[in-house]
Amino acid sequence: MGGTVTDGNRIDPLGDDSGDPAGGSQVLRRIEAIWRLDAGRIVAALARWTGDFQRAEDAAQDALIAALEHWPTRGVPEHPTAWLLRTARNRAIDHLRREQRGDALLGDYGREIARSHFAGSTPECRDDARHDALALLFIACHPTLSPDTRCALALRIIGGLDNAALARAFLVPEATIAQRIVRGKRTLAEARIRFEMPSAADCRERLGSVREVIYLIFTEGHVPSQGAEWAQPDLCHMALRMARILAQAAADDAETQALLALIELHGARLAARMDEQGHPVLLEDQDRRKWDRGGIRRGLAALARANRLARTRDPDPNRESDAGPDIAPGPFRLQAAIAACHATAPTFAATDWRQIAAHYATLFASTGSPAARIHEARAAAQLDDPARVLARLDAELDVRALARYVPLHAVRGDLLERCGERAAAAVAFRLAAEHSGNAAEQRLLLARAQRAGTGPDSHKGHPPQ
Structure with a gap:
Protein backbone atom coordinates (compact mmCIF):
# COMPACT_ATOMS: atom_id res chain seq x y z
CA MET A 1 0.00 0.00 0.00
CA PHE A 118 6.55 7.31 -3.07
CA ALA A 119 8.25 6.13 -6.22
CA GLY A 120 7.30 2.54 -5.37
CA SER A 121 4.24 0.91 -3.89
CA THR A 122 5.98 -0.46 -0.78
CA PRO A 123 6.19 2.05 2.09
CA GLU A 124 9.85 1.71 3.02
CA CYS A 125 12.36 4.20 4.38
CA ARG A 126 15.04 5.44 2.03
CA ASP A 127 17.84 2.95 1.40
CA ASP A 128 20.34 5.56 2.57
CA ALA A 129 18.49 6.45 5.79
CA ARG A 130 21.41 5.09 7.77
CA HIS A 131 23.71 7.50 5.91
CA ASP A 132 21.39 10.36 6.91
CA ALA A 133 22.04 9.37 10.51
CA LEU A 134 25.80 9.24 9.92
CA ALA A 135 25.71 12.67 8.24
CA LEU A 136 23.78 14.00 11.22
CA LEU A 137 26.48 12.68 13.55
CA PHE A 138 29.14 14.61 11.64
CA ILE A 139 26.96 17.73 11.71
CA ALA A 140 26.39 17.41 15.46
CA CYS A 141 30.17 17.18 15.86
CA HIS A 142 30.73 20.54 14.14
CA PRO A 143 33.85 22.35 15.45
CA THR A 144 31.80 25.43 16.39
CA LEU A 145 30.34 23.34 19.22
CA SER A 146 32.17 22.45 22.40
CA PRO A 147 33.14 18.76 22.77
CA ASP A 148 30.58 18.21 25.53
CA THR A 149 27.82 19.83 23.47
CA ARG A 150 28.70 17.72 20.42
CA CYS A 151 28.32 14.48 22.35
CA ALA A 152 25.16 15.57 24.14
CA LEU A 153 23.46 16.81 20.97
CA ALA A 154 24.35 13.74 18.92
CA LEU A 155 23.26 11.34 21.66
CA ARG A 156 19.99 13.22 22.03
CA ILE A 157 19.24 13.25 18.30
CA ILE A 158 20.71 9.92 17.16
CA GLY A 159 20.61 7.85 20.32
CA GLY A 160 17.24 9.11 21.53
CA LEU A 161 18.57 9.65 25.07
CA ASP A 162 16.66 12.05 27.28
CA ASN A 163 18.24 14.73 29.47
CA ALA A 164 18.25 12.52 32.58
CA ALA A 165 20.18 9.75 30.83
CA LEU A 166 22.61 12.27 29.35
CA ALA A 167 23.16 13.86 32.76
CA ARG A 168 24.12 10.47 34.19
CA ALA A 169 26.44 9.74 31.28
CA PHE A 170 28.29 13.06 31.66
CA LEU A 171 28.10 13.20 35.49
CA VAL A 172 26.53 16.69 35.40
CA PRO A 173 23.17 18.15 36.52
CA GLU A 174 20.21 17.66 34.20
CA ALA A 175 19.84 21.44 33.81
CA THR A 176 23.38 21.62 32.42
CA ILE A 177 22.54 19.05 29.75
CA ALA A 178 19.36 20.92 28.80
CA GLN A 179 21.39 24.11 28.35
CA ARG A 180 23.94 22.31 26.19
CA ILE A 181 21.23 20.89 23.94
CA VAL A 182 19.51 24.26 23.48
CA ARG A 183 22.79 26.08 22.95
CA GLY A 184 23.99 23.50 20.43
CA LYS A 185 20.83 23.69 18.34
CA ARG A 186 20.90 27.48 18.41
CA THR A 187 24.56 27.60 17.38
CA LEU A 188 24.00 25.33 14.38
CA ALA A 189 20.91 27.29 13.33
CA GLU A 190 22.69 30.65 13.59
CA ALA A 191 25.68 29.32 11.64
CA ARG A 192 23.29 28.10 8.91
CA ILE A 193 24.99 24.70 8.82
CA ARG A 194 23.82 22.67 5.83
CA PHE A 195 22.30 19.32 6.76
CA GLU A 196 24.37 17.18 4.46
CA MET A 197 27.51 15.07 4.69
CA PRO A 198 30.47 17.43 5.24
CA SER A 199 33.52 17.42 3.00
CA ALA A 200 36.18 14.74 3.38
CA ALA A 201 38.49 17.16 5.19
CA ASP A 202 35.75 18.20 7.62
CA CYS A 203 34.84 14.56 8.25
CA ARG A 204 38.46 13.76 9.09
CA GLU A 205 38.58 16.67 11.53
CA ARG A 206 35.44 15.48 13.33
CA LEU A 207 36.16 11.76 13.20
CA GLY A 208 37.29 11.53 16.81
CA SER A 209 34.11 13.15 18.10
CA VAL A 210 31.94 10.87 15.98
CA ARG A 211 33.72 7.80 17.33
CA GLU A 212 33.10 8.96 20.90
CA VAL A 213 29.40 9.50 20.24
CA ILE A 214 28.91 6.08 18.64
CA TYR A 215 30.62 4.41 21.57
CA LEU A 216 28.53 6.38 24.09
CA ILE A 217 25.39 5.18 22.30
CA PHE A 218 26.66 1.62 22.59
CA THR A 219 27.52 1.93 26.28
CA GLU A 220 24.07 3.36 27.01
CA GLY A 221 22.60 0.27 25.36
CA HIS A 222 25.05 -2.08 27.08
CA VAL A 223 24.09 -0.91 30.59
CA PRO A 224 21.40 1.83 30.39
CA SER A 225 21.89 4.72 32.79
CA GLN A 226 18.22 4.55 33.72
CA GLY A 227 15.15 2.34 33.33
CA ALA A 228 14.25 -1.19 34.34
CA GLU A 229 16.29 -3.17 31.82
CA TRP A 230 19.82 -4.46 32.25
CA ALA A 231 20.47 -3.85 28.54
CA GLN A 232 18.89 -2.22 25.51
CA PRO A 233 20.06 -4.35 22.59
CA ASP A 234 18.40 -2.03 20.07
CA LEU A 235 20.75 0.81 21.03
CA CYS A 236 23.71 -1.58 20.86
CA HIS A 237 22.71 -2.70 17.38
CA MET A 238 22.21 0.93 16.29
CA ALA A 239 25.73 1.77 17.43
CA LEU A 240 27.10 -1.33 15.72
CA ARG A 241 25.48 -0.37 12.41
CA MET A 242 26.86 3.15 12.70
CA ALA A 243 30.33 1.82 13.56
CA ARG A 244 30.28 -0.44 10.51
CA ILE A 245 29.28 2.44 8.23
CA LEU A 246 31.93 4.68 9.76
CA ALA A 247 34.57 1.96 9.41
CA GLN A 248 33.78 1.66 5.71
CA ALA A 249 34.03 5.43 5.28
CA ALA A 250 37.31 5.65 7.24
CA ALA A 251 38.93 2.39 6.18
CA ASP A 252 42.45 3.83 6.66
CA ASP A 253 41.95 4.96 10.26
CA ALA A 254 43.23 2.60 12.97
CA GLU A 255 41.10 4.00 15.81
CA THR A 256 37.91 3.76 13.75
CA GLN A 257 38.63 0.11 12.96
CA ALA A 258 39.36 -0.42 16.67
CA LEU A 259 36.02 1.14 17.60
CA LEU A 260 34.28 -1.35 15.34
CA ALA A 261 36.32 -4.18 16.91
CA LEU A 262 35.37 -3.05 20.41
CA ILE A 263 31.65 -2.90 19.67
CA GLU A 264 31.66 -6.20 17.78
CA LEU A 265 33.45 -7.95 20.66
CA HIS A 266 31.23 -6.50 23.39
CA GLY A 267 28.12 -7.03 21.31
CA ALA A 268 29.00 -10.69 20.83
CA ARG A 269 28.36 -11.26 24.55
CA LEU A 270 24.94 -9.58 24.69
CA ALA A 271 22.91 -12.80 24.62
CA ALA A 272 24.75 -14.17 27.63
CA ARG A 273 24.45 -11.05 29.79
CA MET A 274 20.85 -11.76 30.86
CA ASP A 275 19.03 -14.88 31.98
CA GLU A 276 15.58 -15.88 30.71
CA GLN A 277 13.90 -13.51 33.15
CA GLY A 278 16.05 -10.57 32.05
CA HIS A 279 18.15 -10.54 35.23
CA PRO A 280 21.86 -9.64 34.95
CA VAL A 281 24.43 -12.37 34.47
CA LEU A 282 27.92 -11.13 35.30
CA LEU A 283 30.95 -12.08 33.20
CA GLU A 284 32.20 -14.75 35.58
CA ASP A 285 28.80 -16.52 35.47
CA GLN A 286 28.08 -16.29 31.75
CA ASP A 287 27.54 -19.34 29.59
CA ARG A 288 30.22 -18.72 26.98
CA ARG A 289 28.47 -21.06 24.57
CA LYS A 290 25.93 -18.25 24.10
CA TRP A 291 28.57 -15.85 22.86
CA ASP A 292 28.28 -14.97 19.19
CA ARG A 293 31.36 -16.56 17.66
CA GLY A 294 30.75 -14.80 14.36
CA GLY A 295 30.76 -11.45 16.13
CA ILE A 296 33.97 -12.38 17.93
CA ARG A 297 35.62 -13.32 14.63
CA ARG A 298 34.52 -10.01 13.08
CA GLY A 299 35.80 -8.12 16.10
CA LEU A 300 39.17 -9.84 16.06
CA ALA A 301 39.48 -9.19 12.32
CA ALA A 302 38.71 -5.49 12.84
CA LEU A 303 41.29 -5.33 15.63
CA ALA A 304 43.86 -6.96 13.35
CA ARG A 305 43.12 -4.30 10.71
CA ALA A 306 43.53 -1.57 13.33
CA ASN A 307 46.88 -2.98 14.47
CA ARG A 308 48.05 -3.36 10.88
CA LEU A 309 47.11 0.24 10.09
CA ALA A 310 48.98 1.42 13.18
CA ARG A 311 52.14 -0.38 12.02
CA THR A 312 52.17 0.65 8.39
CA ARG A 313 52.88 3.85 6.52
CA ASP A 314 50.69 2.60 3.67
CA PRO A 315 47.01 3.60 4.01
CA ASP A 316 45.99 0.32 2.37
CA PRO A 317 45.13 -2.01 5.30
CA ASN A 318 45.72 -5.08 3.11
CA ARG A 319 49.39 -4.30 2.48
CA GLU A 320 51.98 -5.20 5.08
CA SER A 321 55.20 -4.91 3.12
CA ASP A 322 55.75 -1.31 4.20
CA ALA A 323 55.34 -2.07 7.89
CA GLY A 324 57.12 0.05 10.47
CA PRO A 325 57.13 0.41 14.25
CA ASP A 326 53.79 0.36 16.04
CA ILE A 327 52.48 3.80 16.98
CA ALA A 328 51.21 4.40 20.50
CA PRO A 329 47.81 2.73 20.77
CA GLY A 330 44.80 4.99 21.02
CA PRO A 331 42.01 4.50 23.57
CA PHE A 332 39.80 2.40 21.31
CA ARG A 333 42.63 0.12 20.27
CA LEU A 334 43.50 -0.45 23.94
CA GLN A 335 39.88 -1.15 24.87
CA ALA A 336 39.47 -3.47 21.90
CA ALA A 337 42.58 -5.37 22.98
CA ILE A 338 41.04 -5.75 26.45
CA ALA A 339 37.77 -6.98 24.94
CA ALA A 340 39.74 -9.46 22.84
CA CYS A 341 41.37 -10.86 26.00
CA HIS A 342 37.94 -11.54 27.43
CA ALA A 343 36.49 -12.89 24.16
CA THR A 344 39.29 -15.39 23.58
CA ALA A 345 39.55 -16.69 27.16
CA PRO A 346 38.05 -20.19 27.46
CA THR A 347 37.01 -19.53 31.06
CA PHE A 348 36.86 -16.61 33.47
CA ALA A 349 39.75 -18.05 35.50
CA ALA A 350 41.89 -18.47 32.37
CA THR A 351 41.54 -14.80 31.40
CA ASP A 352 44.84 -12.93 30.95
CA TRP A 353 44.22 -10.49 33.81
CA ARG A 354 47.82 -9.29 33.81
CA GLN A 355 47.53 -8.15 30.20
CA ILE A 356 44.14 -6.56 30.85
CA ALA A 357 45.47 -4.63 33.87
CA ALA A 358 48.46 -3.47 31.81
CA HIS A 359 46.20 -2.20 29.02
CA TYR A 360 44.03 -0.32 31.51
CA ALA A 361 47.12 1.19 33.13
CA THR A 362 48.24 2.46 29.72
CA LEU A 363 44.76 3.81 29.05
CA PHE A 364 44.71 5.65 32.39
CA ALA A 365 48.17 7.10 31.78
CA SER A 366 47.17 8.43 28.35
CA THR A 367 43.65 9.67 29.12
CA GLY A 368 43.41 10.16 32.88
CA SER A 369 40.02 8.47 32.73
CA PRO A 370 38.75 7.43 36.18
CA ALA A 371 36.92 4.53 34.53
CA ALA A 372 40.23 3.15 33.22
CA ARG A 373 41.81 3.30 36.67
CA ILE A 374 38.76 1.63 38.26
CA HIS A 375 38.77 -1.20 35.72
CA GLU A 376 42.51 -1.61 36.18
CA ALA A 377 41.89 -2.15 39.90
CA ARG A 378 39.20 -4.71 39.15
CA ALA A 379 41.60 -6.67 36.94
CA ALA A 380 44.56 -6.28 39.29
CA ALA A 381 42.50 -7.70 42.16
CA GLN A 382 42.42 -11.03 40.33
CA LEU A 383 46.22 -11.22 40.77
CA ASP A 384 47.29 -8.95 43.61
CA ASP A 385 46.49 -8.38 47.30
CA PRO A 386 43.07 -6.60 47.32
CA ALA A 387 44.07 -4.36 50.23
CA ARG A 388 47.07 -3.07 48.27
CA VAL A 389 44.92 -2.58 45.16
CA LEU A 390 42.30 -0.65 47.16
CA ALA A 391 44.89 1.59 48.82
CA ARG A 392 46.39 2.44 45.43
CA LEU A 393 42.95 3.17 43.97
CA ASP A 394 41.94 5.48 46.81
CA ALA A 395 45.26 7.30 46.57
CA GLU A 396 45.02 7.96 42.84
CA LEU A 397 41.36 8.96 42.52
CA ASP A 398 39.43 11.81 44.10
CA VAL A 399 36.68 9.78 45.74
CA ARG A 400 34.75 12.92 46.73
CA ALA A 401 34.70 14.24 43.17
CA LEU A 402 33.40 10.85 42.04
CA ALA A 403 30.87 10.51 44.84
CA ARG A 404 28.03 9.73 42.42
CA TYR A 405 30.04 7.45 40.13
CA VAL A 406 28.53 3.97 40.36
CA PRO A 407 31.52 1.91 39.09
CA LEU A 408 33.82 3.37 41.74
CA HIS A 409 31.55 2.37 44.63
CA ALA A 410 30.91 -1.06 43.10
CA VAL A 411 34.62 -1.82 42.69
CA ARG A 412 35.42 -0.51 46.17
CA GLY A 413 32.70 -2.79 47.54
CA ASP A 414 34.22 -5.75 45.74
CA LEU A 415 37.72 -4.97 47.00
CA LEU A 416 36.51 -4.37 50.57
CA GLU A 417 34.65 -7.67 50.52
CA ARG A 418 37.80 -9.44 49.33
CA CYS A 419 39.67 -7.83 52.24
CA GLY A 420 37.12 -9.18 54.71
CA GLU A 421 35.70 -5.71 55.43
CA ARG A 422 32.15 -6.88 54.94
CA ALA A 423 30.34 -4.00 56.65
CA ALA A 424 32.28 -1.41 54.66
CA ALA A 425 31.67 -3.43 51.49
CA ALA A 426 27.92 -3.40 52.11
CA VAL A 427 27.99 0.39 52.53
CA ALA A 428 29.88 0.77 49.22
CA PHE A 429 27.44 -1.47 47.37
CA ARG A 430 24.50 0.47 48.77
CA LEU A 431 26.09 3.75 47.70
CA ALA A 432 26.48 2.36 44.19
CA ALA A 433 22.83 1.27 44.17
CA GLU A 434 21.71 4.66 45.45
CA HIS A 435 23.36 6.49 42.57
CA SER A 436 22.39 4.03 39.83
CA GLY A 437 19.38 4.87 37.70
CA ASN A 438 19.10 1.33 36.35
CA ALA A 439 16.68 -0.83 38.32
CA ALA A 440 18.33 -4.12 37.34
CA GLU A 441 21.72 -2.80 38.40
CA GLN A 442 20.24 -1.52 41.67
CA ARG A 443 18.85 -4.96 42.50
CA LEU A 444 22.17 -6.59 41.73
CA LEU A 445 24.10 -4.13 43.92
CA LEU A 446 21.63 -4.40 46.80
CA ALA A 447 21.91 -8.18 46.63
CA ARG A 448 25.68 -7.88 46.88
CA ALA A 449 25.26 -5.58 49.88
CA GLN A 450 23.01 -8.19 51.51
CA ARG A 451 25.48 -10.98 50.84
CA ALA A 452 28.27 -8.88 52.32
CA GLY A 453 26.56 -9.63 55.60
CA THR A 454 24.97 -6.47 56.95
CA GLY A 455 21.71 -4.56 56.72
CA PRO A 456 18.13 -5.54 55.97
CA ASP A 457 17.11 -7.57 52.95
CA SER A 458 16.51 -4.80 50.42
CA HIS A 459 16.64 -7.07 47.41
CA LYS A 460 13.36 -7.77 45.67
CA GLY A 461 14.65 -9.38 42.49
CA HIS A 462 16.60 -12.47 41.62
CA PRO A 463 20.10 -11.59 40.46
CA PRO A 464 22.53 -14.34 39.53
CA GLN A 465 24.39 -16.10 42.29
Missing part, protein backbone atom coordinates in the same frame (compact mmCIF):
# COMPACT_ATOMS: atom_id res chain seq x y z
CA GLY A 2 1.39 3.43 -0.88
CA GLY A 3 0.67 6.84 0.57
CA THR A 4 -1.17 9.54 -1.32
CA VAL A 5 -0.37 13.18 -1.90
CA THR A 6 -3.35 15.39 -1.11
CA ASP A 7 -4.06 19.09 -0.63
CA GLY A 8 -1.29 20.05 -2.97
CA ASN A 9 1.73 18.82 -1.05
CA ARG A 10 0.59 17.16 2.17
CA ILE A 11 1.18 13.42 2.21
CA ASP A 12 -1.33 11.17 3.91
CA PRO A 13 0.22 8.50 6.14
CA LEU A 14 -0.42 4.86 5.62
CA GLY A 15 -3.71 3.41 6.63
CA ASP A 16 -3.92 1.19 9.64
CA ASP A 17 -3.29 -2.13 7.94
CA SER A 18 -2.05 -4.15 10.85
CA GLY A 19 -0.34 -7.41 11.47
CA ASP A 20 -0.79 -6.91 15.21
CA PRO A 21 -4.33 -5.81 16.18
CA ALA A 22 -3.75 -6.33 19.89
CA GLY A 23 -3.86 -3.20 22.04
CA GLY A 24 -2.59 -2.39 25.49
CA SER A 25 0.84 -3.00 26.90
CA GLN A 26 1.98 -5.29 24.09
CA VAL A 27 1.54 -2.53 21.51
CA LEU A 28 3.14 0.04 23.81
CA ARG A 29 6.19 -2.19 24.16
CA ARG A 30 6.40 -2.52 20.40
CA ILE A 31 6.18 1.26 20.01
CA GLU A 32 8.96 1.71 22.54
CA ALA A 33 11.18 -0.83 20.79
CA ILE A 34 10.53 0.67 17.34
CA TRP A 35 11.20 4.16 18.64
CA ARG A 36 14.46 3.17 20.32
CA LEU A 37 15.65 1.55 17.12
CA ASP A 38 14.52 4.08 14.51
CA ALA A 39 14.10 7.48 16.20
CA GLY A 40 17.59 8.50 15.15
CA ARG A 41 17.00 7.67 11.49
CA ILE A 42 13.65 9.47 11.50
CA VAL A 43 15.07 12.63 13.07
CA ALA A 44 18.10 12.49 10.75
CA ALA A 45 15.91 12.32 7.64
CA LEU A 46 13.70 15.15 8.91
CA ALA A 47 16.70 17.30 9.79
CA ARG A 48 18.08 16.87 6.29
CA TRP A 49 14.78 17.99 4.76
CA THR A 50 13.98 20.82 7.14
CA GLY A 51 17.50 22.01 7.90
CA ASP A 52 16.60 22.41 11.57
CA PHE A 53 17.30 20.09 14.51
CA GLN A 54 14.50 21.42 16.66
CA ARG A 55 11.89 21.27 13.90
CA ALA A 56 12.94 17.69 13.10
CA GLU A 57 12.80 16.61 16.74
CA ASP A 58 9.40 18.27 17.28
CA ALA A 59 7.90 16.60 14.21
CA ALA A 60 9.27 13.20 15.24
CA GLN A 61 7.79 13.62 18.72
CA ASP A 62 4.43 14.51 17.15
CA ALA A 63 4.56 11.28 15.15
CA LEU A 64 5.36 9.28 18.29
CA ILE A 65 2.37 10.83 20.07
CA ALA A 66 0.16 9.96 17.09
CA ALA A 67 1.37 6.35 17.26
CA LEU A 68 0.64 6.18 20.99
CA GLU A 69 -2.85 7.52 20.32
CA HIS A 70 -3.78 5.34 17.34
CA TRP A 71 -1.86 2.08 17.34
CA PRO A 72 -3.27 0.57 20.56
CA THR A 73 -6.79 0.70 19.07
CA ARG A 74 -6.14 0.45 15.32
CA GLY A 75 -3.15 -1.89 15.40
CA VAL A 76 0.49 -1.53 14.49
CA PRO A 77 0.94 -0.72 10.77
CA GLU A 78 2.63 -3.25 8.54
CA HIS A 79 5.54 -0.82 8.11
CA PRO A 80 5.66 1.09 11.40
CA THR A 81 8.84 3.09 10.74
CA ALA A 82 7.50 4.29 7.40
CA TRP A 83 4.26 5.29 9.15
CA LEU A 84 6.18 7.30 11.73
CA LEU A 85 8.35 8.92 9.08
CA ARG A 86 5.40 9.94 6.94
CA THR A 87 3.42 11.21 9.88
CA ALA A 88 6.43 13.22 11.05
CA ARG A 89 6.85 14.71 7.58
CA ASN A 90 3.20 15.70 7.55
CA ARG A 91 3.66 17.44 10.88
CA ALA A 92 6.79 19.21 9.61
CA ILE A 93 4.93 20.42 6.51
CA ASP A 94 2.01 21.57 8.67
CA HIS A 95 4.39 23.53 10.88
CA LEU A 96 6.00 25.14 7.86
CA ARG A 97 2.60 26.09 6.49
CA ARG A 98 1.50 27.57 9.79
CA GLU A 99 4.69 29.57 9.99
CA GLN A 100 4.00 30.93 6.51
CA ARG A 101 7.37 29.89 5.17
CA GLY A 102 6.03 30.32 1.63
CA ASP A 103 4.34 28.23 -1.01
CA ALA A 104 7.58 27.71 -2.94
CA LEU A 105 9.32 26.19 0.06
CA LEU A 106 6.36 23.96 0.79
CA GLY A 107 6.30 22.88 -2.81
CA ASP A 108 9.97 21.98 -2.70
CA TYR A 109 9.49 19.88 0.42
CA GLY A 110 6.38 18.19 -0.91
CA ARG A 111 7.98 17.35 -4.23
CA GLU A 112 11.16 16.01 -2.64
CA ILE A 113 9.27 13.84 -0.18
CA ALA A 114 6.93 12.52 -2.85
CA ARG A 115 9.77 11.86 -5.28
CA SER A 116 11.99 10.19 -2.70
CA HIS A 117 9.48 8.09 -0.84
